[in-house]
Amino acid sequence: MKAERKIKELVKGFIDTIPIGISVSIYGVVYGVMACKAGLSIFETIAMSAFIFAGASQMTAVQMIAIGSSPVSIIITVLIINLRHFLLAASMSPHLKHESNKMKMLSSFFMTDESYAVTYSHFQTSRPTGLYFLGSGLNIYVLWGVSGGIGYFFGNIISSQLNYIFDFAFVAAFIGMIVPMVKDFPTVVTVIASGVISIVGSKLLPGKWYIIIAGILASLAGYLVSLFMAKEDIEEDVIKGEADYEH
Amino acid sequence: MSIKMILIILGAGLATYCTRFPLMIISSKGEIPPKLTRFMSFIAPAVLTSLIVPTVFMKQGNIDISFNNNYIIASVITALSAYFSKNMLMTVLIGICTVGILMYIL
Numbered sequence: 343m344k345a346e347r348k349i350k351e352l353v354k355g356f357i358d359t360i361p362i363g364i365s366v367s368i369y370g371v372v373y374g375v376m377a378c379k380a381g382l383s384i385f386e387t388i389a390m391s392a393f394i395f396a397g398a399s400q401m402t403a404v405q406m407i408a409i410g411s412s413p414v415s416i417i418i419t420v421l422i423i424n425l426r427h428f429l430l431a432a433s434m435s436p437h438l439k440h441e442s443n444k445m446k447m448l449s450s451f452f453m454t455d456e457s458y459a460v461t462y463s464h465f466q467t468s469r470p471t472g473l474y475f476l477g478s479g480l481n482i483y484v485l486w487g488v489s490g491g492i493g494y495f496f497g498n499i500i501s502s503q504l505n506y507i508f509d510f511a512f513v514a515a516f517i518g519m520i521v522p523m524v525k526d527f528p529t530v531v532t533v534i535a536s537g538v539i540s541i542v543g544s545k546l547l548p549g550k551w552y553i554i555i556a557g558i559l560a561s562l563a564g565y566l567v568s569l570f571m572a573k574e575d576i577e578e579d580v581i582k583g584e585a586d587y588e589h
Numbered sequence: 590m591s592i593k594m595i596l597i598i599l600g601a602g603l604a605t606y607c608t609r610f611p612l613m614i615i616s617s618k619g620e621i622p623p624k625l626t627r628f629m630s631f632i633a634p635a636v637l638t639s640l641i642v643p644t645v646f647m648k649q650g651n652i653d654i655s656f657n658n659n660y661i662i663a664s665v666i667t668a669l670s671a672y673f674s675k676n677m678l679m680t681v682l683i684g685i686c687t688v689g690i691l692m693y694i695l
Binding site: 365368371372382383386389390393394395396398402403405406407409416417418420422423424425426427429432434435438443446447450451453504506507508509510511512513514515516517518519520522523524528529533535537540541543544545552554556557558559560561562564565568 | 606610626630632634652660672677678688689
């Protein structure tokens with residue numbers, strides 16, 4: 343590919359991602375306020391965005407730092423939350439088969455839910471390039487980093503007398519992430535199971551391990567319910583089928 | 590910056606990158622088993638819930654389910670506003686304001 347076309351692809355990916363990037367920025371501001379209220383420095387706040395670059399994970403890490411979790415439990419929790427990236431990468435990789443490993447290693451660092459969504463839909467109608475994917479990822483990277491810094495600044499000017507109120511910003515932000523995920527009955531079971539296990543676990547387990555334990559057990563509960571429901575669906579279909587046959 | 594923070598940031602960064610690149614490099618001939626995909630779809634709601642529920646229901650290490658616990662009422666209102674507004678910033682603002690108002694009137 344010519345240099346000019348390469349730049350065009352990169353820029354196109356970047357520009358196509360602006361609309362979703364703006365909503366990411368709003369989320370970034372919330373992260374910045376949280377990081378500030380949790381006592382992180384501005385440098386640490388931005389370093390997290392630069393090295394981790396994953397929204398829910400960074401908010402989780404900040405929350406866990408605030409409640410005094412150990413580094414190991416924070417890293418494991420972040421790893422678990424990000425397992426979904428495997429799915430995104432697996433679905434993206436066939437489109438980028440022709441790219442060099444270097445390009446794959448580089449562009450995958452910048453892969454987020456958002457840049458994946460923009461790029462994947464673009465690749466349905468246009469020739470896939472690693473540069474488009476990279477440009478899209480860079481857009482989110484820049485906006486996420488900058489908006490985190492802006493949020494930190496807001497956090498700083500909010501009076502510390504209001505800290506009790508702003509502690510709730512954590513809870514509110516997480517509710518804002520969870521509610522859109524609750525789309526079916528198995529997810530309802532997951533959320534309730536996780537709530538119960540985490541309360542019991544926080545009383546019985548040392549440190550903050552209840553977060554990981556509740557995360558794994560509740561996912562399993564949701565998964566089992568979904569299996570059970572799938573089975574019932576099939577049985578119902580069979581019964582319906584027989585009834586239709588009789589008519 | 591403390592050693593602990595450096596460890597957290599670099600460790601979490603490395604862990605995150607290790608979820609991003611491997612399946613990009615290994616061209617996926619064999620797809621991920623659908624059962625695993627299903628299981629993984631429950632991880633995010635499970636972990637995110639376990640992070641906040643004790644904060645809401647526990648006060649000084651004890652379970653507090655009463656009208657004195659502002660966070661419970663505020664959480665319900667926040668969840669409703671998340672459901673209807675589908676907007677992160679709006680949800681957080683409504684949540685914070687609710688706690689502020691409850692603190693003032695109770």
